[in-house]
Amino acid sequence: MASPYNRIYNFSAGPCTLPVPVLEEAREDLLNYKGTGMSVMEMSHRSKQFGAIMAAAEADFRSLLGVPSHYRVLFLQGGASTQFAMVPMNFLQEGQIADYVTTGFWGAKALEAAHLVGLCRKVWDGKENNYNCVPDMQALEFDSTSAYIHFTSNETIQGVQFKSDPALVASLVCDMSSDILSRPVDIENYAMIYAGAQKNMGPAGVTVVVASEDFIESRADGIQPIFDYSQHAANDSMQNTPPCWSIYMCGLVYKHMLATGGVVAAQALCSARSSVLYAAIDGSGGFYRGHAAMDSRSMMNVTFSLPTEELSGTFAKEAEKAGLDGLKGHRALGGIRASIYNAFPLEGCVALADFMGEFAKRNG
Amino acid sequence: MASPYNRIYNFSAGPCTLPVPVLEEAREDLLNYKGTGMSVMEMSHRSKQFGAIMAAAEADFRSLLGVPSHYRVLFLQGGASTQFAMVPMNFLQEGQIADYVTTGFWGAKALEAAHLVGLCRKVWDGKENNYNCVPDMQALEFDSTSAYIHFTSNETIQGVQFKSDPALVASLVCDMSSDILSRPVDIENYAMIYAGAQKNMGPAGVTVVVASEDFIESRADGIQPIFDYSQHAANDSMQNTPPCWSIYMCGLVYKHMLATGGVVAAQALCSARSSVLYAAIDGSGGFYRGHAAMDSRSMMNVTFSLPTEELSGTFAKEAEKAGLDGLKGHRALGGIRASIYNAFPLEGCVALADFMGEFAKRNG
Numbered sequence: 001m002a003s004p005y006n007r008i009y010n011f012s013a014g015p016c017t018l019p020v021p022v023l024e025e026a027r028e029d030l031l032n033y034k035g036t037g038m039s040v041m042e043m044s045h046r047s048k049q050f051g052a053i054m055a056a057a058e059a060d061f062r063s064l065l066g067v068p069s070h071y072r073v074l075f076l077q078g079g080a081s082t083q084f085a086m087v088p089m090n091f092l093q094e095g096q097i098a099d100y101v102t103t104g105f106w107g108a109k110a111l112e113a114a115h116l117v118g119l120c121r122k123v124w125d126g127k128e129n130n131y132n133c134v135p136d137m138q139a140l141e142f143d144s145t146s147a148y149i150h151f152t153s154n155e156t157i158q159g160v161q162f163k164s165d166p167a168l169v170a171s172l173v174c175d176m177s178s179d180i181l182s183r184p185v186d187i188e189n190y191a192m193i194y195a196g197a198q199k200n201m202g203p204a205g206v207t208v209v210v211a212s213e214d215f216i217e218s219r220a221d222g223i224q225p226i227f228d229y230s231q232h233a234a235n236d237s238m239q240n241t242p243p244c245w246s247i248y249m250c251g252l253v254y255k256h257m258l259a260t261g262g263v264v265a266a267q268a269l270c271s272a273r274s275s276v277l278y279a280a281i282d283g284s285g286g287f288y289r290g291h292a293a294m295d296s297r298s299m300m301n302v303t304f305s306l307p308t309e310e311l312s313g314t315f316a317k318e319a320e321k322a323g324l325d326g327l328k329g330h331r332a333l334g335g336i337r338a339s340i341y342n343a344f345p346l347e348g349c350v351a352l353a354d355f356m357g358e359f360a361k362r363n364g
Numbered sequence: 365m366a367s368p369y370n371r372i373y374n375f376s377a378g379p380c381t382l383p384v385p386v387l388e389e390a391r392e393d394l395l396n397y398k399g400t401g402m403s404v405m406e407m408s409h410r411s412k413q414f415g416a417i418m419a420a421a422e423a424d425f426r427s428l429l430g431v432p433s434h435y436r437v438l439f440l441q442g443g444a445s446t447q448f449a450m451v452p453m454n455f456l457q458e459g460q461i462a463d464y465v466t467t468g469f470w471g472a473k474a475l476e477a478a479h480l481v482g483l484c485r486k487v488w489d490g491k492e493n494n495y496n497c498v499p500d501m502q503a504l505e506f507d508s509t510s511a512y513i514h515f516t517s518n519e520t521i522q523g524v525q526f527k528s529d530p531a532l533v534a535s536l537v538c539d540m541s542s543d544i545l546s547r548p549v550d551i552e553n554y555a556m557i558y559a560g561a562q563k564n565m566g567p568a569g570v571t572v573v574v575a576s577e578d579f580i581e582s583r584a585d586g587i588q589p590i591f592d593y594s595q596h597a598a599n600d601s602m603q604n605t606p607p608c609w610s611i612y613m614c615g616l617v618y619k620h621m622l623a624t625g626g627v628v629a630a631q632a633l634c635s636a637r638s639s640v641l642y643a644a645i646d647g648s649g650g651f652y653r654g655h656a657a658m659d660s661r662s663m664m665n666v667t668f669s670l671p672t673e674e675l676s677g678t679f680a681k682e683a684e685k686a687g688l689d690g691l692k693g694h695r696a697l698g699g700i701r702a703s704i705y706n707a708f709p710l711e712g713c714v715a716l717a718d719f720m721g722e723f724a725k726r727n728g
Contacts, residue, residue, distance in 0.1 A: 008401030012408035015608055023395050023403055030391040031384070037372030037689070039387055041567035041613065044376035044690055077441040077569065078590065081604040085588040116588055198605055203405035205441065205569045205607035224449040224480055226442065240445040241562055243569035244379060245609060249405065325401070326408055 009348035012326035013156050013301065013339040014178065015198040022252040022343075040248045045241050054242070057251030064254055064262055065180075067187050067210055074209040074229070075237045075247050080177045083194045083207060084110040086227050087150065087173055088117035090219035096147040099123045099170075101140065103162075104131040104155025105332055110175060114150070121146070130333075131158040133293040137166035146170065148191060154179035156199075157330040159303035159337065160296040165189040171215060179300050180208070181257065182342055183267040191215040199300070200266075200342040202250035205243040257342070266342050273340045273349045274299040280353040287360040291333065305335035306363075312336055315359055324352050373712035376690035377520050377665065377703040378542065379562040386616040386707075404612045409605050418606070421615030428618055428626055429544075431551050431574055438573040438593070439601045439611050444541045447558045447571060448474040450591050451514065451537055452481035454583040460511040463487045463534075465504065467526075468495040468519025469696055474539060478514070485510070494697075495522040497657040501530035510534065512555060518543035520563075521694040523667035523701065524660040529553040535579060543664050544572070545621065546706055547631040555579040563664070564630075564706040566614035569607040621706070630706050637704045637713045638663040644717040651724040655697065669699035670727075676700055679723055688716050 010017045033040050036049050043050040058073050067073060076082070087110075092098045097119040100111040103126050114120045123142060124135045142149055148171040154161040156178045166172060171191035180195035187193070192211035198204040209229070216229045225231045231239055257266060278297060281288040281304050291303040306312045312335050316328040329335040338352060374381045397404050400413050407414040422437050431437060440446070451474075456462045461483040464475040467490050478484045487506060488499045506513055512535040518525040520542045530536060535555035544559040551557070556575035562568040573593070580593045589595040595603055621630060642661060645652040645668050655667040670676045676699050680692040693699040704713060 005395040006399075006401055007396060010402050010406055012406070012411070015406055015408060015605065017406050018403065020395070023405075027391050027394040030394065031369040031387050032371060035370075037370055037687070038374050039382065041387075042374055042376070042379055042381050044379060045568065047376070047690070077443065077607075078446070079441065079604045081590045082442070085590050113588055113590070116586065196605065203609045204409065204605045205610055222480065224477055226445045226449050226477070240443045241379065241560065241568045243441075243607065243610070245567045246569060246607070323401070326411070 008323045008325045009345070009351060010325050011338045011340065011344075011348075011352070013330070013337060014196075014341070015204050016339060016341050017343045017345075018202070018249070019253065019256050019343045022249070022256050025252055026249060041245050043244065045238060045244055050244060053244075053248050053251055054237070057247055057254060060251065060254035060258055061208065064257055065185055065187060065210070070214075071187060071210055071212050072216060072233045074211070074232050075242055075250075076207045076209055076232060077205065077243055079204070079207055080106070080175055080194060080196045081109065081113075083175065083209070084113035085117075086229070087148070087192070088114040089223055089227055090229050091171070091173075091215070092118040092120075092147050093220045094118070097121055097143060097145070099142050099146040099149040101135065101137065101149065101151040102126065103134045103152055103160055104158040105330075106155060106157070106175060106177070107150075107152040110150055110152070123149070126160075130291075131155065131160060132291055133296040134160050134162050137162070137168065142168065142170055144170075148173045150175070154298055154300050156301050156339065157332055157337075158291060159298040159301040160292045161298035161300065163295075178341075179298075181263055181266060182270045182300065184263050197246060197250050202253050203246050205246035206250060208250070253343075269346065270299040270340075270342070273344060273346055274302055276346070276349040276353050277302040277338055277340070280356045284356065284360050285364070287364045288356060291335065300339065300341055302338040302340065303329060303333065303335060309334050311363060314363075318359065319352070319355055322355055324348070324355060372687045372689045373709070373715060374689050375702045375704065375708075375712075375716070377694070377701060378560075378705070379568050380703060380705050381707045381709075382566070382613070383617065383620050383707045386613070386620050389616055390613060405609050407608065409602060409608055414608055417612050417615055418601070421611055421618060424615060424618035424622055425572065428621055429549055429551060429574070434578075435551060435574055435576050436580060436597045438575070438596050439606055439614075440571045440573055440596060441569065441607055443568070443571055444470070444539055444558060444560045445473065445477075447539065447573070448477035449480075450593070451512070451556070452478040453587055453591055454593050455535070455537075455579070456482040456484075456511050457584045458482070461485055461507060461509070463506050463510040463513040465499065465501065465513065465515040466490065467498045467516055467524055468522040469694075470519060470521070470539060470541070471514075471516040474514055474516070487513070490524075494655075495519065495524060496655055497660040498524050498526050501526070501532065506532065506534055508534075512537045514539070518662055518664050520665050520703065521696055521701075522655060523662040523665040524656045525662035525664065527659075542705075543662075545627055545630060546634045546664065548627050561610060561614050566617050567610050570610035570614060572614070617707075633710065634663040634704075634706070637708060637710055638666055640710070640713040640717050641666040641702055641704070644720045648720065648724050649728075651728045652720060655699065664703065664705055666702040666704065667693060667697065667699060673698055675727060678727075682723065683716070683719055686715075686719055688712070688719060
């Protein structure tokens with residue numbers, strides 16, 4: 001067990017494990033936040049108390065990723081799926097074309113949404129290889145006139161991940177939902193990044209958008225205000241009531257990260273966690289087979305299969321009984337998926353690796 | 365003080381006071397929800413544990429309002445403002461016209477969003493009377509071919525409220541964000557109702573939509589899946605990760621309401637709370653002047669002015685010092701606004717009425 005609270009090892013692909021000290025602080029302040037006489041859930045979003053919570057969350061996020069001052073940080077609702085629609089609604093204007101690089105399930109969803117808005121070009125698509133790798137972005141041919149280039153830094157279902165920030169002379173838009181804050185990022189390489197909170201940052205219900213002011217201002221006219229980035233920016237993410245509790249929880253996670261080494265420490269831990277599991281796969285004599293090509297392996301989602309799907313099912317069930325929860329692979333891929341985001345305890349990976357070795361011995 | 369936790373009386377217009385037993389239960393289960401070994405915030409939305417939480421929330425909501433089986437109940441993101449856009453995107457098709465009844469700030473916003481989609485008719489607008497009353501819906505002339513008729517059951521800024529469900533032969537769409545679950549509702553009078561949670565149901569971050577299956581199926585083609593009610597219905601509100609924590613909290617509020625008399629008891633309490641404050645206004649010899657016309661007075665938001673705006677400012681400040689928080693009126697109207705939603709304690713209204721009497725004596 002992972003803590004004095006009888007907590008399990010939760011390998012869920014998101015929502016997922018949060019840091020225990022963050023949950024403890026949320027519990028401590030639940031009925032009366034720091035002497036205000038109310039819960040954060042009960043505060044007017046226009047109150048000075050909540051204003052301070054939101055300002056601190058933004059400042060700490062900026063600090064963690066080194067966000068330059070000419071980029072806006074927005075806290076929106078609707079998940080990455082809403083961004084799939086909002087990005088082309090705002091930035092793919094009549095007569096333009098947008099470039100999409102598709103390395104898995106979520107990138108394909110983003111492209112589908114863009115097709116409903118305007119012309120898109122599928123620059124690269126990993127489908128024929130069952131999305132088991134990512135391309136070298138630098139080697140791809142983009143249209144120099146494209147409105148933007150969209151890609152997904154980490155695909156949760158297939159478990160493939162880009163290892164660095166592409167340096168392109170273009171407006172790069174990246175869905176970083178599943179690996180944001182897991183490594184330093186060259187923000188200036190991007191026009192915009194976005195990320196649902198529920199992997200590395202907090203509970204579901206809030207999506208963080210980082211976008212350059214110039215890019216935001218280039219948005220199309222006539223968009224519904226609630227889908228218009230420039231309106232959200234002009235209203236400091238308070239065009240309407242924001243998802244206050246989720247923002248508060250993200251803020252606690254940011255503070256916790258700053259106090260424990262920031263994204264550099266997070267990256268080292270992500271590397272350690274995933275190395276333990278990939279070593280267990282590679283050392284199993286072929287019993288476990290990793291889905292992702294070596295150079296595309298994700299540090300967030302480790303995907304592998306067993307000799308049969310039936311055995312994968314048995315593995316997931318027995319693991320659950322051993323306190324290793326949420327390992328069944330996504331139905332689109334089958335097999336096993338261990339999602340090990342920022343707050344996942346390293347000892348949980350060691351426990352899973354031990355279980356893998358023992359299971360292989362019994363069933364190999 | 366309102367409870368053993370040194371809580372204040374929170375008259376905020378939303379987010380706002382939640383029931384103390386609900387907050388206590390959330391705190392109790394924060395690090396380990398009922399032996400699952402994780403927080404509700406950490407659960408996969410596809411897990412059986414969260415599935416049970418969501419199913420119970422829907423069942424209890426249906427039970428509270430008597431929602432017939434041919435209506436769907438959806439838990440969405442983006443607040444009522446997103447519904448302002450989604451309603452016309454789904455239901456105002458080319459060649460059609462939609463009718464809007466505008467009784468305040470929020471209804472006007474809904475109409476603005478609809479104008480971006482298609483043709484709308486302003487059937488009634490209270491602007492010339494500074495939105496101080498609601499019309500008799502039965503007496504208005506609607507176009508029999510209109511796609512739908514939209515209105516706002518309670519306007520939080522002006523404090524005006526409809527007292528009953530209009531019975532019209534038309535597709536009626538109602539924004540009930542600020543008075544849902546405060547009285548029984550004839551659901552079958554409506555094609556659709558929607559409500560942000562952060563007044564009567566829970567924390568910000570989730571919006572409940574109740575719509576008849578026929579109405580949902582009548583939606584336009586080619587809508588972005590994430591803005592398409594039929595897609596949300598087909599996926600049981602899990603087209604993407606739902607705002608799990610906010611749904612969980614709403615579920616706790618629903619259970620608490622069912623255990624304390626449901627919407628009939630809620631209505632009696634709303635009446636008692638608002639009566640205390642309107643009596644203080646009417647008994648002040650003209651020192652306090654209510655904004656709303658007598659027959660349109662809201663039971664949720666009691667709006668009134670003092671002889672001068674300066675005095676209103678003094679009132680709000682002194683009240684805050686006395687533990688009566690959030691009374692400053694919205695900048696669009698000025699004066700004082702006491703928002704007294706379902707979970708607001710009656711003794712808070714008595715305390716405010718006492719303060720009003722004492723303040724009038726000192727300053728009258």
